Amino acid sequence: MNVAVIGMGYVGTTMSVALGLDGHQVFGIEKDKKKIQSLEQGSLPIYEDGLEEKLRELLLSKQISFSQYISAINSCSVVMIAVGTPASEDGRADLTYVKKVASQIGKHMKSEKLIVIKSTVPVGTGDVVKQIIDQELRRRGVDIPFEIISNPEFLREGRALQDARNPDRIVIGCTSSSAKKTMEALYQSHIDKLYFTTVRNSELIKYASNAFLATKISFANELARLSEKVGANITDVTKGMGMDNRIGTQFLQAGIGYGGSCFPKDTDALLQIGKDAGIDFTLLQAVKNVNDTQVKWFLNKVETTIEGLANKKIAVLGLTFKPHTDDIRESPAIRILDFLLHKKARVSAYDPKGIPAMQRIFPDVTYSADPLEAVDQANAVILATEWPDIVKMDWDMALRKVVNPILFDGRNVVESHLLRGWDYYGVGVCVS
Structure with a gap:
């Protein structure tokens, strides 16, 4: 054909x-x-x-x-x-x-x-x-x-x-x-x-699907905030939830929020479709609100933990909104870099595919050729995107390079046995 x-x-x-x-x-x-x-x-x-x-x-x-x-x-x-x-x-x-x-x-x-x-x-x-x-x-x-x-x-x-x-x-x-x-x-x-x-059903299925997946992500992220308050571990909580076939494990991982070209845009569009039809999408608005505030919530923890960001070197590992793409659209890393620079931090960053696009937005960031170079002399490390070469890097070598061995894992992906000697802060979990 x-x-x-x-x-x-x-x-x-x-x-x-x-x-x-x-x-x-x-x-x-x-x-x-x-x-x-x-x-x-x-x-x-x-x-x-x-x-x-x-x-x-x-x-x-x-x-x-x-x-x-x-x-x-x-x-x-x-x-x-x-x-x-x-x-x-x-x-x-x-x-x-x-x-x-x-x-x-x-x-x-x-x-x-x-x-x-x-x-x-x-x-x-x-x-x-x-x-x-x-x-x-x-x-x-x-x-x-x-x-x-x-x-x-x-x-x-x-x-x-x-x-x-x-x-x-x-x-x-x-x-x-x-x-x-x-x-x-x-x-x-x-x-x-x-x-x-029908044509109209098909058009709505697309938006409804992405909005529902975004809902799962925001639910897990809000639950992560509660977990930190009550002393629970969100990773274990969502694992237990996901064992229920009616819930499932996909898109139930806590982190620093969703990004990319689809979820943010499609969620906003569905909210407007509802508004035009006279429907108050209360649940979907809450999903958006959680996502819009998740990075700030995470960064407040970073700033509080290391007692201020001014003149501190912060290494940000991962710039794309997810691994295996060069897309930085609506990436949480954009808000992270913007926040850090606004707070007068010295920022280094690494990503295997996203650096060229991010350089056009943040030319004042120091971009590195590999993650170990990025963390050299850092006062803290933020993992923002779970690229395999970041998650599996030599954390013992990184430990010898940093000034302060503090890792803020925005994706809850680095296994604890790799982090001997590190102070670890995840999303909905804090293990030192």
Whole structure:
């Protein structure tokens, strides 16, 4: 099947490669000429484990090609919209790019199409896209059949390609039997994972899923604050909770809060969707409030424990919002660095992938080539992202490098037997 994917960002490139590996002929469409040139050379603008290697394989086999021109959709029966929907100032999803693409599709399509919305969009966006395309077709004086499909993505950064190729479920919102058959052909390798529903249900499932996972994280973090007050260990508490199959262990780990391109944006967007519908999302607002204050709560503990931050050297290990990605969007590390610099601390930092992006925001931080260099002469160490080379570094060697052996583990990931001689402070646990 010939498939056009519009928007070569994180989702678009991942889906293009996944569909190509499934045997489809993929046409990636992107208005940014430099990005197209980079992709044609097999180079990705993002870091995602295994994705670049597979892209190069598909380029060699000519299973994938790229174009700046929307007219490339006319070689395809399926057109997938994967452009960004950034947050507006009020938290609503900005549909500017989606609407522009819809208009361009209406202006250029010459034959029947299935328009698949992969971008994360509010409920009712499918209707908006249909109206825009209909309007453009009427202006042209042509009658070309098409159908709008909602097919949200559930890709986790750091393992996006694995998720695309081995999904838990593929949610598809459509109305006609012919569209269902086409989507079954598109995802023939995962036919047992398909869940068909309405377009509006599908649009809401995406937001509801991310908001629920964010709720689990914030619940664990608020419980961690209580654990410190009553002398409990949050790690043991959540482990005991997670043994209940109705609860499960995933996304129940306490830490310094969620970040990234999805959870914060999608939580805000769902709050605004509720507001527009006259629904007071009390629970979801509390989830957001906990996350917004979690880093400050953690840093207050840091400042109190080491009796002030001015002129103290603090090493921050991990800058991306999670390991195995170069994405720093909404990373708790941004708030950590900002707080430390505001308090006049001397800050060193290490991350295997996130330094270039963070340097543009905080040029006054000293960035190191490895974690041991970062902790040299530090008065305290903050672990902000659980990269394997940070968690498993030589903590005995680090002990000999620091001025004060104090570790604030923002992810509760370093095992106690590795920390002989350290004063350890986690989230919801304090063991010295």
